[in-house]
Amino acid sequence: MYTFLNNTFLPATDAAISVNDLAIQRGYGIFDFLKTVGGVPIFPDDHLDRFFNSADRMRLPVGKSREELSAIITELQRLNAIPDSGIRITLTGGVSTDSVSIGHPSLVITLHPMAPAGKDCPPPVRLISHPHQRQLPDIKTIDYLMAIHLQPYIRDRGAFDVLYHTDGAITECPRCNFFLVTAEGTLATPARNILKGITRKHLLALAADSGIPVEERDVHINELAAAREAFVTSTSRHIIPVSHVDDFRVGTAHPAAAGPVARQLNQLLHDLVMRQTLIAATDR
Amino acid sequence: MYTFLNNTFLPATDAAISVNDLAIQRGYGIFDFLKTVGGVPIFPDDHLDRFFNSADRMRLPVGKSREELSAIITELQRLNAIPDSGIRITLTGGVSTDSVSIGHPSLVITLHPMAPAGKDCPPPVRLISHPHQRQLPDIKTIDYLMAIHLQPYIRDRGAFDVLYHTDGAITECPRCNFFLVTAEGTLATPARNILKGITRKHLLALAADSGIPVEERDVHINELAAAREAFVTSTSRHIIPVSHVDDFRVGTAHPAAAGPVARQLNQLLHDLVMRQTLIAATDR
Numbered sequence: 001m002y003t004f005l006n007n008t009f010l011p012a013t014d015a016a017i018s019v020n021d022l023a024i025q026r027g028y029g030i031f032d033f034l035k036t037v038g039g040v041p042i043f044p045d046d047h048l049d050r051f052f053n054s055a056d057r058m059r060l061p062v063g064k065s066r067e068e069l070s071a072i073i074t075e076l077q078r079l080n081a082i083p084d085s086g087i088r089i090t091l092t093g094g095v096s097t098d099s100v101s102i103g104h105p106s107l108v109i110t111l112h113p114m115a116p117a118g119k120d121c122p123p124p125v126r127l128i129s130h131p132h133q134r135q136l137p138d139i140k141t142i143d144y145l146m147a148i149h150l151q152p153y154i155r156d157r158g159a160f161d162v163l164y165h166t167d168g169a170i171t172e173c174p175r176c177n178f179f180l181v182t183a184e185g186t187l188a189t190p191a192r193n194i195l196k197g198i199t200r201k202h203l204l205a206l207a208a209d210s211g212i213p214v215e216e217r218d219v220h221i222n223e224l225a226a227a228r229e230a231f232v233t234s235t236s237r238h239i240i241p242v243s244h245v246d247d248f249r250v251g252t253a254h255p256a257a258a259g260p261v262a263r264q265l266n267q268l269l270h271d272l273v274m275r276q277t278l279i280a281a282t283d284r
Numbered sequence: 285m286y287t288f289l290n291n292t293f294l295p296a297t298d299a300a301i302s303v304n305d306l307a308i309q310r311g312y313g314i315f316d317f318l319k320t321v322g323g324v325p326i327f328p329d330d331h332l333d334r335f336f337n338s339a340d341r342m343r344l345p346v347g348k349s350r351e352e353l354s355a356i357i358t359e360l361q362r363l364n365a366i367p368d369s370g371i372r373i374t375l376t377g378g379v380s381t382d383s384v385s386i387g388h389p390s391l392v393i394t395l396h397p398m399a400p401a402g403k404d405c406p407p408p409v410r411l412i413s414h415p416h417q418r419q420l421p422d423i424k425t426i427d428y429l430m431a432i433h434l435q436p437y438i439r440d441r442g443a444f445d446v447l448y449h450t451d452g453a454i455t456e457c458p459r460c461n462f463f464l465v466t467a468e469g470t471l472a473t474p475a476r477n478i479l480k481g482i483t484r485k486h487l488l489a490l491a492a493d494s495g496i497p498v499e500e501r502d503v504h505i506n507e508l509a510a511a512r513e514a515f516v517t518s519t520s521r522h523i524i525p526v527s528h529v530d531d532f533r534v535g536t537a538h539p540a541a542a543g544p545v546a547r548q549l550n551q552l553l554h555d556l557v558m559r560q561t562l563i564a565a566t567d568r
Contacts, residue, residue, distance in 0.1 A: 003303065016300035017308065019287065019392045024301065024376065026428040027311030058433065092308065093432065100428075100435055108303045132419070135430050144310035144384075145427050146419050148377065149342065151384055 002079040004072050004109040009079055017106045022093025026100075029142040030054040031090040034198075035235055037116045039083040040280040041073060042235075042273050046198040051089055054140045060091050060105045076111050086114035086236060090142070117238040117273070121258035121266045124243035125160030127232075128153065129221060132164045133171065137193050147174035161232075163245060166193070168221045176232035176240070179203075180219060180250075181261045183226045191216035199233040199269065206268040212261065224250050229259030238273075239266040286363040288356050288393040293363055301390045306377025310384075313426040314338040315374040318482075319519055321400045323367040324564040325357060326519075326557050330482040335373055338424045344375050344389045360395050370398035370520060374426070401522040401557070405542035405550045408527035409444030411516075412437065413505060416448045417455065421477050431458035445516075447529060450477070452505045460516035460524070463487075464503060464534075465545045467510045475500035483517040483553065490552040496545065508534050513543030522557075523550040 003015040023029040032051040035042050048066050055062050064072070073087060088110045094103025130153075132146050150162050161173045171193050172178055177200040179189045187207050189200065207214050224230060230242040230250045241258040242250055253259040258266070287299040306312040316335040319326050332350050339346050348356070357371060372394045378387025414437075416430050434446050445457045455477050456462055461484040463473045471491050473484065491498050508514060514526040514534045525542040526534055537543040542550070 005303065012304075013302075015303045017303055018297075019289065019299045019301055019374070019390075019394065020296075021308075022432065023308045023311070024305075024313065024374065024392075025315075025372075025426060026432050027307075027313070027426045028429055028432045029308065029311070031309075059436070088309075090303070090308065100432055102432070102435075106303075108308075110303065135416070135419070136433060141429055142309060142311045143427060143429050145312055145425055148306065148310050148312045148384055148386070149420060151386075152343070 001111065002076060004076050006106055009075065012110065015108065017092060017108070018095050020095045021106060022096050022103060023142060025096070026093060027143060027145065028093035029091060030058050030060060030140055031088055031142055032140055033086060033088050033235060035114055036077060036083065036085045036087065037273055038277045039077060040277040041087070042276055043198050043202065044070065046201065050140060050198070055091055057139045058141065059102055060093065062091060063105070063107060072109060076109055080111045082111065082113050084114060084116050085111050087111050114236060117236065117270065119267060119270045121239050121241050121262050122237060124241035124255060124258065126158060126244040127161055127163040127173065127242055128157050128159040129165055129246055130162040131166060133166045133193060134164065137171070137195055140195055144174055160240065165221050170219045170221055173232055176234045178219070178232050179230065180223060180227040181229040181259065182223070183228060185228070186213040186215055187261065188215045188217060188219050190219050197233060197235070199235055199238060202272060203233055203265055203269060206265060206272065210264065210268065224248065228252050229261050231262045238269045285395065286360060288360050290390055293359065296394065299392065301376060301392070302379050304379045305390060306380050306387060307426065309380070310377060311427055311429065312377035313375060314342050314344060314424055315372055315426055316424055317370060317372050317519060319398055320361060320367065320369045320371065321557055322561045323361060324561040325371070326560055327482050327486070328354065330485065334424060334482070339375055341423045342425065343386055344377065346375060347389070347391060356393060360393055364395045366395065366397050368398060368400050369395050371395050398520060401520065401554065403551060403554045405523050405525050405546050406521060408525035408539060408542065410442060410528040411445055411447040411457065411526055412441050412443040413449055413530055414446040415450060417450045417477060418448065421455070421479055424479055428458055444524065449505055454503045454505055457516055460518045462503070462516050463514065464507060464511040465513040465543065466507070467512060469512070470497040470499055471545065472499045472501060472503050474503050481517060481519070483519055483522060486556060487517055487549055487553060490549060490556065494548065494552065508532065512536050513545050515546045522553045
């Protein structure tokens with residue numbers, strides 16, 4: 001496997017950065033994560049938009065144009081020859097002269113094999129609620145301190161992940177956005193204090209196109225009781241249905257089955273991704 | 285300069301860790317920071333206690349005993365031959381197999397020249413209040429994301445640092461503990477949702493020994509109006525007086541001068557550190 005690090009493609013096991021980088025000293029850095037399916041990057045413009053925005057918000061010079069980044073990703077795909085992959089683009093704070101000022105950031109791009117999301121939703125999962133608000137939530141920083149810290153808590157309860165909330169206002173999972181379908185059939189998802197996912201964005205557009213009423217608004221944990229369905233979304237898996245939050249059943253579907261809205265939207269997401277790969281193949 | 289990295293002493297510029305370490309991928313790691321004065325580590329047991337506690341709380345195996353860590357620090361001092369220094373001991377999350385499980389942590393010990401704190405307090409500084417609560421505040425993690433993010437805000441206002449609070453309850457600065465002297469002459473400092481500094485601990489003991497009434501309790505930002513003095517404490521500088529929080533004058537001393545309690549306690553801290561260096565010299 002090859003990794004890109006500061007203008008060089010090198011074996012992944014050789015890619016290392018200074019112990020004095022602000023990422024290691026101060027947990028300061030940003031990243032984005034996109035996937036390729038059949039060799040085609042999915043929603044690359046959305047991911048690059050967000051990456052450049054995160055870098056800008058954190059005052060980190062990328063040192064490359066969008067076109068240069070795209071070319072590096074293409075070359076990394078060629079070197080690794082793994083058609084279905086996850087690609088992580090990380091930008092660190094760099095080595096600081098005074099341990100608080102930003103240095104010369106390191107740009108790291110890694111590629112890993114990753115199975116594409118299926119046409120069908122994966123089996124429903126349990127989430128565990130946890131009162132927490134991510135700092136700088138609308139920037140895709142490397143801060144997953146709480147999520148990693150909570151891993152034994154998540155595992156011991158047989159859960160897929162934590163669901164963060166503040167005073168009952170649901171925000172997100174560490175790496176997924178949260179949705180519920182109300183008793184009236186409206187698709188509701190938190191609007192603030194979250195990272196806005198790329199899958200979330202496309203799912204909202206697909207839902208609106210399909211005539212499903214959509215509300216981006218505060219979502220309270222009490223709303224789970226009456227919800228028909230709940231699910232989370234991510235780049236890697238599209239839609240994962242939620243059967244339980246803590247010890248409470250969510251939704252009216254069989255706990256081992258996805259609800260109809262989750263199934264419909266997952267199919268539409270899958271079709272959208274497949275269409276991207278076909279268009280790209282035709283363009284070649 | 286030499287750095288210790290995973291069982292090896294190597295030139296500081298060569299010390300690098302994998303881009304797949306959880307420190308870089310997820311901002312997951314801990315550290316501690318102690319100083320040497322005249323070649324003598326100051327309060328080493330306190331710092332090692334806290335380091336091992338942080339590691340334990342974050343489920344990071346140190347892989348070394350206290351005695352081994354002490355011996356490594358002694359050897360690093362010998363190699364670098366810098367009597368007055370700051371020594372940073374960092375433990376990272378290691379390379380994770382699934383990007384959430386802890387890997388094999390990297391242990392990094394770096395040494396930098398650092399002037400000892402003086403007998404006299406440095407000139408008073410301005411702090412800028414900011415509503416924020418550090419996550420896992422009682423563990424010395426590498427998470428300084430907010431502190432680094434706020435640097436332009438701090439600089440633009442001519443401030444030394446931010447003072448975090450939640451709904452007006454003062455907690456701490458990113459790298460210092462906060463104290464005020466009330467109108468009645470009581471030394472008050474926040475008791476919870478903070479990292480308990482080693483200098484804070486010794487200062488509280490010195491104050492109590494000197495007959496200064498001490499209160500560890502919630503401290504509200506409104507209390508600043510009537511306070512005689514305010515100051516912050518850290519390993520590197522001992523006591524730094526605070527003349528302003530935002531645009532408001534704090535304390536009754538001249539804005540360019542430390543108050544009497546700050547001066548007295550700074551002198552006592554200085555004497556305590558000097559006594560440690562003398563005892564260590566005698567023990568040799």
